[in-house]
Amino acid sequence: MSLPTKKLIGGLAFALALAASAFAEVKVGQPFPNLADYGLEGTLPAREGQVVLVDFWATWCGPCKASFPAYSELQKELSGRGFVLLAVSVDKTSGPYQEFVKHFSPAFSTARDGAQKLVGDVKVPAMPTSYLIDRKGVLRSVHSGFHGAETVRALREEIIRLLEEKS
Amino acid sequence: MKRKLALLVMLGGLAALFSGCTTVQPWERATLADYTMRPDRDPLHNTMFEHIYFSREASSGGRGVGGSGCGCN
Numbered sequence: 001m002s003l004p005t006k007k008l009i010g011g012l013a014f015a016l017a018l019a020a021s022a023f024a025e026v027k028v029g030q031p032f033p034n035l036a037d038y039g040l041e042g043t044l045p046a047r048e049g050q051v052v053l054v055d056f057w058a059t060w061c062g063p064c065k066a067s068f069p070a071y072s073e074l075q076k077e078l079s080g081r082g083f084v085l086l087a088v089s090v091d092k093t094s095g096p097y098q099e100f101v102k103h104f105s106p107a108f109s110t111a112r113d114g115a116q117k118l119v120g121d122v123k124v125p126a127m128p129t130s131y132l133i134d135r136k137g138v139l140r141s142v143h144s145g146f147h148g149a150e151t152v153r154a155l156r157e158e159i160i161r162l163l164e165e166k167s
Numbered sequence: 168m169k170r171k172l173a174l175l176v177m178l179g180g181l182a183a184l185f186s187g188c189t190t191v192q193p194w195e196r197a198t199l200a201d202y203t204m205r206p207d208r209d210p211l212h213n214t215m216f217e218h219i220y221f222s223r224e225a226s227s228g229g230r231g232v233g234g235s236g237c238g239c240n
Contacts, residue, residue: 060200061237090194119194127193127237 025123032131032139035086035111038118041094042111045084047137051162053155055087055130056119059096064128065104067146072107074156079107081163082135086111090119090127130155134162200237 026032032054035044055071057064068087075085085108091097097112113119122131125144132141132155141158143151191199198204207213 056194058194058197058200060197092197116194120192124193127196129193 026121026131026139028139028141030139031137032133033118033121035088035118038113039115040088040111040113040118041097043109044111045086045109047084047086047133049135050082050084051135051159052133053083053085053130053159054133055085055128056090056113056122056124057087057128058090059100060091061127063146066148067128067151068104068106070146070148070152072104074152074159075106075108078156078159078163083159083163085109088113088118090116092116132158132162134165196237 032052035047035054053071053074055067057067071085071087075083087106087108087110089097089100089110089112091112092114094112094114097110101110125142128146130143131139132143134140140162143155145151202208
């Protein structure tokens with residue numbers, strides 16, 4: 001094989017690898033990205049050894065508004081058992097985020113991914129989407145959208161199952 | 168021959184990669200979800216449009232539901 005052909009094939013392989021990496025996403029069974037690496041606005045809760053639900057939301061998303069009171073109830077119910085909920089806003093500006101949090105006063109922690117780096121790495125399929133992470137930091141399930149009581153029931157069952165697992 | 172084929176494949180791949188088409192990701196839809204993006208934000212315009220529509224089409228109703236472009240859920 002001549003050198004130019006090798007270069008062409010090498011270039012093509014690189015371009016394909018680049019394209020594949022652009023479509024990479026966090027999958028069930030893989031470790032969830034370390035949230036501390038993304039410079040999120042807000043205080044991150046202690047997550048070591050906890051079952052964590054990371055919920056991606058936005059102030060402009062209707063179902064996200066509906067999810068906040070329900071998730072607050074979930075956090076209140078299960079916080080004593082080692083469950084932490086962190087709601088990560090994907091809003092680019094801080095103002096609407098601050099107003100939203102002030103209005104809903106959630107019982108869980110919130111943070112803002114203003115650079116949309118974390119959400120871009122995770123590649124959420126819809127808004128909102130929540131990621132359930134076990135005590136070892138491994139992603140166990142993904143819930144796309146918020147469908148009221150149905151979503152809360154499914155999440156609650158899975159969270160309790162993970163809380164009962166031996167770490 | 169092989170070289171030409173490799174060149175063609177590479178050009179095809181690059182064309183596919185760097186074409187002008189792009190997908191607006193779910194987390195990038197803030198602008199689409201804005202109130203000003205709603206087709207039904209002006210009630211007067213909406214009523215007039217409906218009137219013209221059903222007069223022209225000899226039908227009324229069945230226009231679907233309102234909403235913005237957040238694509239949530």
